[in-house]
Amino acid sequence: MAAFTPSGPAAVPPTIGCLEGIVRALPNTAPGLDGIGAKIVKNVWRAAPREFHWVYAKCVEEGVIPEVWKKGRLIVIPKGNDRPLTDPKAYRPITLLPIFGKLLERVLLRCAPSLVRGISEYQHGFSPGRSTVTALQDVLTTARESQRKYVQAVFLDISGAFDNAWWPMILLKAKQGGIPPNIYRMLVDYFINRRVGIFVGDCAEWKRSTMGCPQGSVLGPTLWNLLLDDLLRLPFPLGTKMLAYADDVTLLIEANSRAEIERAAKSALELVSSWGERNRLSFSSAKSCTMTIKGKFQRPPVIRMGTESVKSVTSTKVLGVTLDTTLFFIQHAKDMVERPGRCFGKMSQVSASSWDIRYPALRVLYKGTYVPIVTYAAAVWVDRVGNYTVRTTLLRS
Numbered sequence: 001m002a003a004f005t006p007s008g009p010a011a012v013p014p015t016i017g018c019l020e021g022i023v024r025a026l027p028n029t030a031p032g033l034d035g036i037g038a039k040i041v042k043n044v045w046r047a048a049p050r051e052f053h054w055v056y057a058k059c060v061e062e063g064v065i066p067e068v069w070k071k072g073r074l075i076v077i078p079k080g081n082d083r084p085l086t087d088p089k090a091y092r093p094i095t096l097l098p099i100f101g102k103l104l105e106r107v108l109l110r111c112a113p114s115l116v117r118g119i120s121e122y123q124h125g126f127s128p129g130r131s132t133v134t135a136l137q138d139v140l141t142t143a144r145e146s147q148r149k150y151v152q153a154v155f156l157d158i159s160g161a162f163d164n165a166w167w168p169m170i171l172l173k174a175k176q177g178g179i180p181p182n183i184y185r186m187l188v189d190y191f192i193n194r195r196v197g198i199f200v201g202d203c204a205e206w207k208r209s210t211m212g213c214p215q216g217s218v219l220g221p222t223l224w225n226l227l228l229d230d231l232l233r234l235p236f237p238l239g240t241k242m243l244a245y246a247d248d249v250t251l252l253i254e255a256n257s258r259a260e261i262e263r264a265a266k267s268a269l270e271l272v273s274s275w276g277e278r279n280r281l282s283f284s285s286a287k288s289c290t291m292t293i294k295g296k297f298q299r300p301p302v303i304r305m306g307t308e309s310v311k312s313v314t315s316t317k318v319l320g321v322t323l324d325t326t327l328f329f330i331q332h333a334k335d336m337v338e339r340p341g342r343c344f345g346k347m348s349q350v351s352a353s354s355w356d357i358r359y360p361a362l363r364v365l366y367k368g369t370y371v372p373i374v375t376y377a378a379a380v381w382v383d384r385v386g387n388y389t390v391r392t393t394l395l396r397s
Helices: 016-024 038-047 049-062 099-111 132-145 167-176 181-191 220-231 258-278 330-350 359-375 378-384 388-395
Strands: 071-078 091-096 150-158 195-200 203-208 240-245 248-255 283-294 315-318 321-324
Touching: 016 038, 016 049, 016 099, 038 049, 038 099, 049 099, 049 181, 099 181, 132 150, 132 240, 132 248, 132 283, 132 321, 132 378, 150 258, 167 181, 167 220, 220 240, 220 258, 240 258, 248 258, 258 283, 283 315, 283 321, 321 330, 330 359
Parallel strands: 071 195
Antiparallel strands: 071 091, 150 248, 150 283, 195 203, 240 248, 315 321
């Protein structure tokens, strides 16, 4: 998988003080197969800090990751969509990894700042100071401030995305970024003999991983950003740009005519398809869609990926917010009434007298479930609350 190790000075292992800071900052996440949680790891550090530091320093110096820390327990979580429960794609796979291994991933990132430095400003996922809100605001700003007559958005779906990330390409891009040789060897070792097991009762089924960024790992999001970064830097036509939140990718085209949009889309999507072939990732035209977010056409532009047309829509859900062609968020307001209503109904059942739940507990439930649904991404749509339809729809929630 890695024929040549890059040259250059090796990364220095973290000092005992630096490692202590990483250990203290460990979040209380679910443990891996060994059942060891963050609290135990912190107690081990307090009992034997020098021995603890020696192990991790050796891993960095020699560029290795112990194999026992690469075994994960696979759990599947329903996505909550309309797919039948018998469909494997109705579930999201999460890998529960050993805390000691996830700590080493944090050390690896600390020793290789080149993995996160220089990521495109158009990547809003897994980046400090950026979020779904900043990604959506980027789309809205482009539509509202464009000097062109029309803005066309193409929302692209990457098939499999995280699960299909090709490891050799990740290693190549890490090497091109100037990663230290010992950290590169660690990254190569990170991909070797990775195994996940799914447990049902007393039965276990193990499978060797050969691709993908493990969802549940510390390093996975960084590796995905590294893989996707040059997609956002492709030489798109003038007035065209691409932005992303993790694997949710949006192509924005500013133009003065329908024909100009179609020409720009054709050129841009050819570049995107070629990038996908090089990186062994495919874009699904059936799950992608396009929408005019500035201007109005009697007949929408025809956007094609290869020989297949991308479906034109008047509203679609993007990063949890329903966008429509007017950008007034009327449909989003209607969706917000429905979801909190269901949530409130369930809370009402829980708060029945037979449950004996007191007011302070109900307040916690209210703030932790109902309020986040209503206020999600409020910075994006709050300026439209002055619209009568939006305001009256929201008041019904």
